[in-house]
Amino acid sequence: MTDSPARTSTLASAGDALFRPVRTGNAFEETVERLLQAIRLGVAGPGERLPAERELATRLNISRVTLREAIRALQESGYVESRRGRYGGTFVNETLPTGKRTKEVTTTELDDVLTMRRILEVGAAEAAAARTLTPEERQYLRAHLADSATGALSEYRRKDSRLHLAIAEVAGSPTLTSAVADVRVRINELLDAIPLLDTNLDHSNAQHEQIVQRILDGDPAKARDAMAEHLAGTASLLRGFLS
Known part of the structure; x- marks a missing residue:
């Protein structure tokens, strides 16, 4: 996520709610769900960076291996991309997938x-x-x-x-x-x-x-x-x- 002052308070409260510890039984699936919720709800908007891997794994109470698997799944699905370097990290794609549905599911x-x-x-x-x-x-x-x-x-x-x-x-x-x-x-x-x-x-x-x-x-x-x-x-x- 960005450090934009205009969004700091909103990101903190929403992030706390979404990036709370997951249950261990389905850690991978729930991690994917939490990250997708953060993206879909705009807590991490298009072009923004997700929290650092170490921080996110700690907040979700999961291993970094599980987190990386979840991030890789979202990469393969077109939701995020990973960038290397000093300003690297995992970023939400500017254009998000629309899915294969022909009918919206409420x-x-x-x-x-x-x-x-x-x-x-x-x-x-x-x-x-x-x-x-x-x-x-x-x-x-x-x-x-x-x-x-x-x-x-x-x-x-x-x-x-x-x-x-x-x-x-x-x-x-x-x-x-x-x-x-x-x-x-x-x-x-x-x-x-x-x-x-x-x-x-x-x-x-x-x-x-x-x-x-x-x-x-x-x-x-x-x-x-x-x-x-x-x-x-x-x-x-x-x-x-x-x-």
């Missing part, structure tokens, strides 16, 4: 679909872990987990969706599976409007493994919590890019 619409997804999929993970799964069901989950972590980037969304549906399927409720499928269609429409970030995909795959393992362990509470944390990361990215 905050109300976004909150609606994210709330429905959280209720359905967290419940599905908990219900699946509460059941005594057959050997076939256990293998079914493992197979979709393995498949979701392999293949071309262009196939990721489809394989990710299929794993989440498999979790609903082994919960043993066709009605639940149908509802999860419906909300996933809406989620994918939103996800298609934001970039696929390598760090997020690696993080998601690790979380998928944890969710499935909790289900296979027969631990409903931990399965529920693992799914809730996973969905919170996706929600952070969607709110960051689309809000």
Whole structure:
């Protein structure tokens, strides 16, 4: 950010609100969300410099590695650029991406679909872990987990969706599976409007493994919590890019 006297008080208060410590479970995703919020709300406007890396990492309570990954994701998405030298740093681009959406998504619409997804999929993970799964069901989950972590980037969304549906399927409720499928269609429409970030995909795959393992362990509470944390990361990215 610039040190313009005219904006000092506004930047201080807004910056304190946006650059507060993030939760550790989805540190990368929440960091991306916070930086995007700062850019979209004008706390760091076009052409302005973000706080220094050391300061920003301290304020967000994250590692500098996580911060650099988040900044790199925003670079690749066209939001910021890094400059070297005495007056270098990370600067907000003068022209910001407009996104791929053909229809604007309101905050109300976004909150609606994210709330429905959280209720359905967290419940599905908990219900699946509460059941005594057959050997076939256990293998079914493992197979979709393995498949979701392999293949071309262009196939990721489809394989990710299929794993989440498999979790609903082994919960043993066709009605639940149908509802999860419906909300996933809406989620994918939103996800298609934001970039696929390598760090997020690696993080998601690790979380998928944890969710499935909790289900296979027969631990409903931990399965529920693992799914809730996973969905919170996706929600952070969607709110960051689309809000």
